Amino acid sequence: MNDTAIKNYCIWARNELIAGVEARMRLYGVAEGAEPAGATAVGGRALSPEETEWRDALLRAGAEEGFARLRDRAAYTWFNRIAAVRYMEVNDFLPSRVRMFTRPAADGSWELGSQAADEALDVQIEGADPVRVAELKQAGEDGPLFRYLFLAQCAELSGCLPGVFQPVDACMALLLPANLMDADGVIGRMVGDIPEEDWERNVQVLGWMYQYYNSEVKDAFFASKAKETPDTIGPATQLFTPDWIVRYMVQNSLGRLWMLNNPASPLRDQMEYYIEPDSEHEDFIRIGGPEDISLCDPACGSGHILVYAFELLAKMYLERGYREREIPGLVLSKNLHGMEIDPRAAQIARLALAMCARGMDRRFFGRGVRADIAVLAPVALGEGDVPRGSALAKRKDLLGALAHLDEVGSLLAPGEGDLAAIREAVALAGDGGLFGSSSRERLRRALDTCETLARRHDCVVANPPYMGSSSFGPFMSRWVKKSYPDSKSDLCTCFIERGFNLAKDRGYAAMITMQSWMFLGSYEKLREKILRSHSISSMAHLGTRAFGAIGGEVVSTTVTVFSNAKNDVDGVYFRLVDMGSEEEKSAGILEALADPGCGWFFRRNSGLFTYIPGSPIAYWASKAMARAFGENLPISTAVSVFLGMTTSDNELFVRCWWEVSESLFTKTANSVDQIRKWAPYNKGGDFRRWFGNQQFVVNWENDGFAIRNNKDGNGRIRSTVPTAVTSLKDCITWSKISSGRIALRYFPRGSLFDVAGACCFGQRKNLCLVMGFLNSSVAMAALSFMSPTLNFEGGQVRSLPLRPLSEEDEEKVVSYVEKQIIAAKADWDSFEQSWGFVRHPLG
Incomplete structure (x- = not known):
């Protein structure tokens, strides 16, 4: 499948359809401030009585939901219909068995053009008026004829695929863009840009197209740093799952359940990512046959997971001897369940599953079976809807979540008490009395939704x-x-x-x-x-x-x-x-x-x-590594680990040592009152072991008065200064943020330290032992799974296990570390960035 071609086409098609719908809205005056409802002419163009009626309906819809939202809804409606019809015509699934967007070419392939329009007098599309078709055909009006047949095809499909093709009312048909079949039109480019083989028995293409259609909206949302809303959360979180990941998940859950119950099943050979279970020790659900299995995708999007689960379940039914034509209805009615907050994505999921079913049963469209995809729409229950004094009235959290179901979606987990409270409210509402039919309908919808969410x-x-x-x-x-x-x-x-x-x-x-x-x-x-x-x-x-x-x-x-x-x-x-x-x-x-x-x-x-x-x-x-944590004492028993301070304005308070007056720089203070103004400041730095990264100083005049009193615009203190920061003891330190390995180095007394340069304090011998361990490959191996992001936090370092050594081994480690410190200090002092620099080694 040519992903790039599909992505480029869908992004272009969205903008093109929006522009096309806008053009139709301008043509019919569907906008704020346009001619009022009931107008029989717009911009000097006379409207038929039907057009006036349809325009009035669009004006009402625009006033209710906003004209921009109406435009976007219409654009997507036509994108969805066009993609679905294209998929069905390529796979010969259209009821008429005649193509809508392509016609036979001289070389036996298919080319842009409408076979349905070419053969209009013989095409059987339910709802199409033969007289009207003949009139358009005789008049040679190919554009209006195609438009009429396409709308009739959409209407027929809405009848045989309820929930997939919602009926397109006449007013929405008014917004169907013009010139779709031009070579550079939306249909023309779909036929030309996306190879025919990408549509052939590849229902995944519909999910990819939906993701790419929304890609600009998604990118704009995250770039804006805005908070989610019910309108943005669905498109912003859609991510089509790669096929191999879907197979891995489904084969090792649904496939695993089947194999545990049917160890000799030949299905094993058709699951390439399947992992053999330890059936002797694993407890699992016992099932009698495929009809007993229930699989749910609680955030099903465009249905990719459900589509592969359909394929695997169908094989289970075939293995048990079911007739092929009865399998799709069983899978959709008994086995597969989806939930989704985005009604557009849910529609694609239903369509994809219907295409899977039609691939197995050529009469599926006439069987009245629909996929169980629940669209979790808000149910706002006001005070007038909930019986006063009922248990439901007291469940404010439940009522709030129901009103925001288009955000929380299937994360809402109603318990038995919630279900009982809603059932009580439904019973109290009755069929009459003080509660109107709209209140009863909302309560029943809340009950249906919560029962769906409570299923296991x-x-x-x-x-x-x-x-x-x-x-x-x-x-x-x-x-x-x-x-x-x-x-x-x-x-x-x-x-x-x-x-x-x-x-x-x-x-x-x-x-x-x-x-x-x-x-x-x-x-x-x-x-x-x-x-x-x-x-x-x-x-x-x-x-x-x-x-x-x-x-x-x-x-x-x-x-x-x-x-x-x-x-x-x-x-x-x-x-x-x-x-x-x-x-x-x-x-x-x-x-x-x-x-x-x-x-x-x-x-x-x-x-x-x-x-x-x-x-x-x-x-x-x-x-052995994991058990070392339980069998040895942590580093914190040998040294004390502390995080440093945050000045909240390093540009103001921190300098390199050569940027300040030497007379105001105190290099080795024993107490804060000895600091004239600038003191050495450990703030992490590049990878360097044993010694170094001593180039920064911090303004600690008057015991850091300016830093301690650094306030924001609301008068709140911005800085944090832990007590340990001012201990000024010698220590070992590391850079919190690393590009790879942790690196411990020694800092002499007199330094303050930053949150990015956490420190360990303790006896000199213990500092050497801990530094030797932390600079080893063993410590790095342990840190690799405690801090895989390579942010080495104080808590992680503090909890590393420190294996006790014999007195002889301790002396060896301490001696080795002391030698490394001396060598690293000599190296550091060989360059001018060190305040201990005397002469370059090559000088």
């Missing part, structure tokens, strides 16, 4: 939205902090938690998420919860560049299959972070499955992670 499934598989808390809107920010306190920093980590109560006990939750939850301290409670009550069945740790469509070092991800049970089994882990593209990562998994000794395949029991402070998912740590 055998498998939950998702690529949930990625959005950091800094982008949350006001309601979302408050609600997430209260509802998901252990995972509140990003939507994708909230979905990890949600997956556990969406999945049945002993079921599976498979998700691709940011890797941050594996290591960061802000997710420590989430990790503890996972390791205490659940199991990691497998993980493909992808790192960056897993999504070729977005490229670059954009986001670091991991694919995890969780078991919703505490199993005493070893999980399987693939370390793919050093592989440079999604193709390499995909191939890396296949190679590891064929050769577990490849170097990036690991088996680990998740209980091992609890030995390490903070419980990072450090699967590549050896068992």
Whole structure:
């Protein structure tokens, strides 16, 4: 599939369709300040009675939702219809079996042009008036004829695919742009730019087109640093999942469930990413047959995960001897369930699944079966809707979340008490009395939505939205902090938690998420919860560049299959972070499955992670390394580790030592009252071991009065000055931010230190022992899984295990470190950046 061609086309088509719809809106005066409703002419152009009626409807819609939003809605409506009809005509799925956008060419291929218009007198499209078709054909009006047939085709499809093709009313048809079939028109370029083979039995193309259609909107949202709103959160968080990641997740959740129940199934040979389970120890759900299985994607987007799950389920049904034509209806009605806050994406998901079904059953369009994709729309229940004194009236959090379902979506997890409260309210509302039909309808909609959200499934598989808390809107920010306190920093980590109560006990939750939850301290409670009550069945740790469509070092991800049970089994882990593209990562998994000794395949029991402070998912740590944390005392028992100060204005308070007067520079103060004005300032710096990076000074006149009283515009103190900063003792230090390895170096007494140059204080012997250890490859190996982002925090260094040494070995280490300090100091003093410089070594 030519991704670049599809992306370029979709971005262009969106802007072209918007311009085309705008032109139609101008033509018919659909704008603020235009001729009033009921006008029979616009800009000197007479309107038919039907056009006047349709224009009035558009004016009402524009006044209600805004004319820009009406324009964008119309543009997308036609993009969606055109792409769907194109897919169906290429795959011969249109009911008429006649193509709408192409005609046979002389060489046997297909070229731009409408076969339906060419053969209009013989084409059977439900709802098309043969008399009107004949009139247009006889008049030789190809443009109006194509327009009439295309609208009739859309109307027919809305009848046989409800929920996929919503009826296009006449007023929306008024906004169908002109010249679509020109060679440089929207349809013309779709036919010319996207090769026909990209449409052939490749329903994924519809999802890619939806993502690329929204790509400019998404980029603009994140560039603006704006907070999310119900209008932006859907498009901003859409990310189409690469096919191999979908296969990995579905094969190792749905496929795993099937294989545990059917060990001899031939399906095993059709799942290339499947990992053999430890069936002797793993507890799992027992199923009788494929009809018993329920799989949910709680953030289904355009349905890529559901599409592959459909394929795998269909094979299970065939294995059990079901007739092919009955399988699509069973899969869609019994097995697959999706939830989504973006109605456009949900429509694409329904369409994709309908195309899968039509591929197996040529009569599917007439069977009245629709995919179970729930669009989670807000249900605003006001005081007049909720019976006074009812249990529901007291559940303010539930009512707030229901009113903001287009933001919180499937993260809302209603419990039995919530369901009982809504059912009580529905019963109290009754069929009459004080409550009108609209109140009853809203209460029943709330109940239907919450029952959907409360269902549990055998498998939950998702690529949930990625959005950091800094982008949350006001309601979302408050609600997430209260509802998901252990995972509140990003939507994708909230979905990890949600997956556990969406999945049945002993079921599976498979998700691709940011890797941050594996290591960061802000997710420590989430990790503890996972390791205490659940199991990691497998993980493909992808790192960056897993999504070729977005490229670059954009986001670091991991694919995890969780078991919703505490199993005493070893999980399987693939370390793919050093592989440079999604193709390499995909191939890396296949190679590891064929050769577990490849170097990036690991088996680990998740209980091992609890030995390490903070419980990072450090699967590549050896068992000996992990147990070293439990068997040895931490570094903090030998030295005291402190973070430094933040001046909040280094440009004002910090200089290089050669920029200040030597008479005001105190190099080796024993107490703060000895500091004249400038004192040595340790603020990290480049990679350098043992000694060095002593070029900065800080204004500490009058015990740092200016820094301690550095205030913002509201009078709040901006700086932070921990007490340890002014101890002025000799210490060892490292740069908090590194490009690779940690580097410890010695600082003599008299220095203050910055938050970027954390310090350890203690006896000289202990400082040498700790510095020797921290500059070793063993310490770096431990830090690599405690701080994979290469930000070396004080808490991480403080908790590293320090193995006790014999007195003889201690003396050897101390002697070695002292020699390294002397050598490094001599090297540092050989250059003019050192205040101890005397002469260049080559001078």
